[in-house]
Amino acid sequence: MGNWNTYKKKGFFALLSAFLLVSLLGPAPSYAAEANTEVPKVIEKTSPSVVAIIGKPSDSDKSLEKNRFNLAHGTGVIVESNGVIVTNAHVVKGMRNIVVVTSNGTTYNGRATNIDEESDLALVKIDATGLSPATFASSSDIKVGETVAAIGTPISFALRNSVTVGIVSGLDRSVSSQYQLIQTDAAINPGNSGGALINMKGEVIGINTMKYAEIGVENLGFAIPVDTVKYVLKHFQLYGKVKRPYLGLELEESWEAVVGLPSSTGLRVAYVDPDSPAASAGIQQDDFFVSIGTSKVKTLVDYNEAIKHYLPGEKVDIAIQSGSSPVTKSVTLGEVKQQETKWKQDAEGTYLDADRGKTKIGDSHFGWSMKYPAGLVKGRQSDDGDAVSFIDAKGEFSLSISIESKLSDELSPTALLNRLASDNEDNYSGTSSATILERQYVKRDSNPFGKIVSRSGDRGYVQTRGYLHQGKLYKVQLFVTKEHYNNNFKQNSYNDLLDSFKLSFNEKDGSLRDISVFSNGNTTYTNEYGLSFALPSSWQQGGYTGGSSFFNDDYTQAIHVRATSASSGDTLAAWAERQTKQFEALYAPKYRTVDEPKEITLAGVPALQVGYADTLGNKWNAGYSLFFIKDKYKYEVEVSYPRDDKGKELDELLETLTSTIKVDKDSMDQELGYIQDLDELMDPDRTITYKNEKYKYAVHVPENWTSANSYDNKDQANKIFSFTGGDLTIGADTKSSYEDAIKKEEAAQKKSHDNDSEYVYTSSDVTLFDDIKAKKFDISYDKAKVPYKETVYIFVRNQITYHVSLSIDEAVRTEANENRLIKAFESLTFLK
Template sequence: MGNWTVRLKKGGITLVAAFVLMTTFAGPQSWHVYAAEINADIPQVIEKASPSVVAIIGKPSSEVDKTLEKNRFNLAHGTGVIVASNGVIVTNAHVVKDMKNIVVVTSEGTTYRGHASNIDEESDLALVKIDAVGLQPATFASSSDIKVGETVAAIGTPISFALRNSVTVGIVSGLDRSVSSQYQLIQTDAAINPGNSGGALINMKGEVIGINTMKYADIGIENLGFAIPVDTVKYVLKHFELYGKVKRAYTGLELEESWEAVVGLPSMAGLRVDYVDADSPAAEAGIEQDEVVVSIGSDSVQTLVDYNEAIKKYLPGQTVDIKLQSGSATLTKSVKLGELHNTEATLTEDADGSSLDADSGKTKIGDSHFGWSMKYPAGLVKRQQSDDGDSISFVDAKGEFALSIRIASDQSDELSPAALLTTIAGEDDSDYSSYGNSATVLERQYVKRAEYPYAKVVSRSGEDGYIQTRGYLHGGRLYTVQLFVTKEQYTNRSKQNSYNDLLDSFKLAFNTGDNSLKDISVFNSDDVTYTSEYGLSIDLPAAWEQDYHGSTSFYNDEYSQSLEIHVTSASSGDTLQNWVDREVDMFEAQYTADYRRVDKPVEATVDGVPAWQVDFASSLGDEWFAGRSLFFIKDKYKYEVRMTYPKDEQDDELEKMWDNVVASITVDKETMDGELGFIQDLNELADPDRTALYKNEKFNYTLRIPENWTTNRSYDGNDQATKSFSFPGGYLRVEADNKSVYTEVVKDAEEELKKSHTSDSDYSYSAEDVTLFGDVKAKKYKVSYSKAHIPYTETIYLFNRKQVTYTVTLRTDVAVSTAANVARLNKAFDSFAFVNGTESGK
């Protein structure tokens, strides 16, 4: 006998089976009969199951880009399975979690409004409810009856909503799969595509054996889909019915899989206890780190999926025996289970209006701020819009044309027709002109329309592109409207008439009382609210922007004013006064008295808690920068909101803005990132005098440098010839030269100093011979430049050791030449030591 594989392809359905060839050759004959029966049964099976499968469509919700919700063509869809005749439908959590305006369509085409009633992201299952009666619920199989190799069919809504209740057929490829899920999954080669999520995987009895959830989509990967097994579906549905959510047992264990389990090899190693939460059920039961979990109740566990499958059999409050391996001993410990409190998914509310079409009833489109409007064809899709709305582009849903509108301000209305035509001719250097290397003008004219005259240029770009550009002058603005079509569309007379009709509808007016007119203006002069992961919300002027997405730094449009938010944890025993005193002391320690100012803290109230406001200013000798910080403590976190700006920009308008910012601040503990822990305030631990050893092995010296100084090296990471150690307003720099003659280096340095003094008498210096490190002869130069853009002083040392010339520069701006800064700088230099010598200045 031998193993054979037969592939039968009928009607686009491929059936694959492995069988044993018997000496009587009865096997193949039986297989053909069986395959024919299966093919004959499939239509009846689908006919039985399909009424229980529905298509789900809705509008995706986005906290990042709210414009997505307003795009009538931006829709999301999936599939669901009816589980109760009164309109209860199970689907994937990822299908409906962020879906608004849900619409459910049954297999015969009846449409219902729906809403997500329950969501469980851990299992990726959810319920959708529609107002209906007499629906046909699906019949669920038993997981124990599912066999690898049995024929199955997937029913769903792949790719497009127009393809709802599509059927693909395959086999069960595997059971107990662990792929991006807490629980086991069914593997199938039945085609599962985007939109199939939430649909039914059925057996040849028409019973649901799983809910389709995902597929592998990568180059070279085919027919690799997965479904949530029916027993997990039943488990979740039961919890939804009894508790409104899935109640999961909590042990307090963090477990680690063996290497074999991670890579998919069979493993009998169990799960190592990586961590035990304090005061958790596991801790109370005496389970300790590094013990190995062997079984949960009667279920042995080797993987995290095994563990989750076993623990889901128990409810919070129940007691379970956990067998563990501790060294050579086997232990059993009884754990009274707690409840796992995962962050529950927030059910998405419907968008404004109940229609799936966000633009229902809108036949015109325009911008109320820039004052234009035009017809709104059903297929017009907004592609891109600038932040202020002065540039916007559209495409046709069928890909037949593209349209752009650009508004340029500060344009004279007295521009002549010839000048206007010349101006808009340059607009052919647009995104669309890339379709050809040069544009051939086909038409150019000034159209004298009574209400809205315009300049018009039609050109051919390359072989396939045609561009019509229209320019309008109105109210000191140039409105440029540009249409791009392909040659096929341009030469179609009826199409060309429809495009011209669209362009002719463009008006330099916006009727706010017209309910059929959709306003796409994004211009905003009001404050914008920003919310951070730390629960803090704050309003800033619309013109201000975040430094980058997720940053807590903000800038005005000229980047001259900034606002930063700093959040740290309040240490035990710390107070608002102690915190503010530390910050003021640190600021004053950075600058000498003539170059800083700190006002006395002013008491305030922020979101119901005490706060202190501190005004400050500083300068390095040229421009003064001012600012103010607001300090407050709430919900165990310390918040500092700091605004800085050039001192000469401080005026009543800035004061008003600051007052509005402070009044807007709120802290909501519920919106904090659930994973936030203790955030150490580094200023509490900072020691400006603590040093770390730097060793330059190439040039044989060491230094002890304050650890809060920054280190800069030359562009070549392997070149240690130049090394700088910086702090705000100063640095220590070491330049090592093993190629030049020491006397020549000294000569060049002195010539440079003399040259600087000759060109500017405010640049002064002195020179002397000194001995360093006990026996090293050196040159010492002291430089002072009091009239510089930023006044500074320098001490420069030149010395030679074993054919290496060292130039060490100690520089401080006068503004930061505090006794402490100067002492640290000198101490760092005094620590200079040769590697084969004795370190000094420890």
């Protein structure tokens, strides 16, 4: 991770951490009083054009516990009097329930209307009139060394419209941005993002975007220049987005450019998309860019600055160095595809505080409730909701509630108090014993409880209360730091909170927030490819190579999900046909069935449903595979279950799954690239060589066969190379003689036949590999639950006794499968 901090983690606690880091950086430089006499007038003129922005952070930030104090904030600049505000894209992307506060304290609900991540700029709209729009400078007027001021909302929302003063430290900087930036030493801190960098005329010269945050580094901030801001705003106004030209190639900077030296070689073409404008114009890999139009380009920032002067559909002359020859190519530009902006709002409405009006909190499933002070923050909660923790926003106390089942209501007061004291000491005493300050059984007509108050060394004080109710122990523990516990006023508030705990939950009480997570319904799963669907909450998730698996509680039903990239020219029908043929190749015809593909719709696109069934000879498995292609990815959802499973429960499962399948591009991992579908490359006859140096043999087996240690360098005495319904096993023994090995095998075969007359075997003497004497055992067991045939060879080579077994189930005994097994055995060679 680099050092460029754009403050994309914007929650309450992330900002607190950022504050601790920034506070180590030291104060901003002082300026002579005479140099700053104009600053107050400039700020008075400009500050009304700067607003503070606050909202709920993106759902994608999984590190933040969702509560009323998890808020993100930044700054914005008014560009139109009717409530159009420019800010950073990273401030409002994914932000929900946006609230804008002007310099005079007026509050408005807002929404992000346009977002452009490439430039890190966005627009927010509020319903207002008569606002004071900012005046924008011209980039050509910006001078290094001139005095500037940054206006924003650093660290805390309570510090909105704070001002810091500095100078322009540098221009045309290219750091962590698609475009050039202004460097300034005016203090820019978390929350300043999206605010104004102004000159001493009160004109905006840039939009603050980032700072360099590292201990020992001071006053290194950056702003987006006003000409880039104007460029983006113009596109927002004309097109609703930034229309970026598309060439269809990847460019690579020289080593000099990467480290910041002047580059003499320019940009190398690392890749050209075959169907792109660049390819049509004849630009090739390893060409070097010289200029775009009249603009010289030697860095990626140079390239982006030059190309932004053109629109998709326009022609541009690109000068390149191809080998030793300078060439000019005329390119008709395409257009970069972009995602649409989505305005997000919580289900609760536009309130910034989702718990607005909630004065109590509780769990409807476990049947408890208590008061909900404004400073109480819900922390971790168990999957079933039988344990939950809370902290105080000011850090004064923590509270936990846990429920233990399978206890008796007949537990005596003495036993209850002893239990609470023991739990209290285990949880909070650490290495030293807790000192009990109070212990009593509090008798009440309803809900009597045991109470333990103890001091835990220097850590603080713990009060534990235990309630017995309907075979459960409800344990409430409050931990208070030492400095706050001895404050009588605060003690009263703590006791009031504990006294409010009740073993009841009033579902009709609108002021009561329900935090129950217990569910007998469905759970929605979303993977990194944006695929989501719902399954019964009783199902559990597993994993396998290339995807995810889900199982019901007894593992008889399963769902496997796989996502890969769609290759150029591939179609839904061709893909489903390939998968069907692979399945059919696994089994002999009488051991499998495949239905004709059924056309359906999933995730809003055409899909194919292919039903199937297979067996190895005992029980039949059934299921179907769902195939669909969306946003350049192929999604396969395979459902499997015993063929005898029928009825309402299975029908409901299939209906729930198919009706809830969705693909959301915004939920995709942004770092995803091309994911090759390995089935497209699979050759079932391609082999790999395994060598066993210790036991002096080598064998060629199909690449798609598996074994726990088949292809490593460990020389094990027994190796099993397996495939669906069969295997090749090679055993090697340096101690047993050929005769002893045969006697042992004959005894084992005879015992199996004596135990079950349907188990049939014959033995014969054969010659292998032209000159090796061997004993061969042919086994068939047609009446087994899974009928199979097996051939065993015993022979000696290089004073090593080999025991080789070829086994294949009747269900997979196709000509192709059997030939691969025989071919693998015949490939066996012996090392010297």
